[in-house]
Amino acid sequence: DGGITQSPKYLFRKEGQNVTLSCEQNLNHDAMYWYRQDPGQGLRLIYYSQIVNDFQKGDIAEGYSVSREKKESFPLTVTSAQKNPTAFYLCASSALGEKLFFGSGTQLSVL
Amino acid sequence: QKEVEQDPGPLSVPEGAIVSLNCTYSNSAFQYFMWYRQYSRKGPELLMYTYSSGNKEDGRFTAQVDKSSKYISLFIRDSQPSDSATYLCASGEGNNRLAFGKGNQVVVIP
Numbered sequence: 275d276g277g278i279t280q281s282p283k284y285l286f287r288k289e290g291q292n293v294t295l296s297c298e299q300n301l302n303h304d305a306m307y308w309y310r311q312d313p314g315q316g317l318r319l320i321y322y323s324q325i326v327n328d329f330q331k332g333d334i335a336e337g338y339s340v341s342r343e344k345k346e347s348f349p350l351t352v353t354s355a356q357k358n359p360t361a362f363y364l365c366a367s368s369a370l371g372e373k374l375f376f377g378s379g380t381q382l383s384v385l
Numbered sequence: 386q387k388e389v390e391q392d393p394g395p396l397s398v399p400e401g402a403i404v405s406l407n408c409t410y411s412n413s414a415f416q417y418f419m420w421y422r423q424y425s426r427k428g429p430e431l432l433m434y435t436y437s438s439g440n441k442e443d444g445r446f447t448a449q450v451d452k453s454s455k456y457i458s459l460f461i462r463d464s465q466p467s468d469s470a471t472y473l474c475a476s477g478e479g480n481n482r483l484a485f486g487k488g489n490q491v492v493v494i495p
Contacts, residue, residue: 278428309485314393316487317429317473332482364428371479373419376428 277301278377280365285382287352287359295350295380297365304370306348310334311362311379323348324370352382360384388412391474391486400495404461408474408486411455415484418450420459421473423488429473433459464493 278299287293299306308320319332323342337356342348348367352359365377391408398404406420417436421429433448435441441448449458457474471490477483 280428314487316389316391317475317485319482362426373431373434374475374483375431376421378428379426381426 278365278367278375280363280377280380282380283378285380286385287382288385290354292351292353293382295352295363295365295382297348297350297377298346299367300346301367301375302345303367303375304345305368306342307366307368307374308332308338308340308348308350309364309366311364317364320350388415388484389474389476389486391489393487393489395490395492397492397494398464400464400466400493402464402493404459404464404468404491404493406459406472406474406489406491408457408476409455410457410476410484412476412478412484413455414478415476417477417479417483418448418457419475419483420446420448420457421475423471423473425471432472461491466493466495469493
């Protein structure tokens with residue numbers, strides 16, 4: 275069953291804590307992306323990667339980090355430097371130059 | 386100015402009506418245009434994808450792009466309660482830097 279799997283569905287972060295959101299795809303897509311969605315704000319690009327071991331900052335990369343050690347996986351770490359992390363996080367993937375497909379999202383909240 | 390503007394105001398229509406959604410974009414270099422449907426707390430799903438001016442139909446859905454006025458539209462004919470969702474427009478030069486509108490919440494009343 276091909277698709278993009280995000281986990282966990284819900285995540286809670288304590289003050290000063292780093293948390294990691296998982297994103298795995300079995301679509302053989304080269305490109306992967308992380309977006310943040312806030313109510314009334316639309317989707318904003320955090321990071322993207324077009325090839326293994328390479329990634330670029332998006333529009334709101336501060337306070338976030340990523341890695342791309344495998345083609346299938348693109349985890350996002352929300353660091354303690356991100357002062358307003360509560361949001362719905364969406365991972366997406368695409369073949370290069372092709373349509374974007376999204377995972378089901380992770381809701382991150384601050385305790 | 387945001388690259389893609391979409392009036393986020395909620396839209397309520399009776400079942401069977403035509404839903405009309407619109408976006409404008411500012412970057413003349415944009416050549417990819419998409420509409421996504423997003424149910425509450427779910428990931429967006431791609432509805433329509435085009436890279437040229439004109440109309441594209443898929444069942445009850447029609448996407449319209451006017452590059453001369455930088456205008457993107459989505460029409461839903463014979464709307465159903467299951468069409469109740471948020472609709473996002475998106476555009477870009479390439480998929481790695483898509484710009485998204487804020488989304489329109491649509492409610493179809495039975």
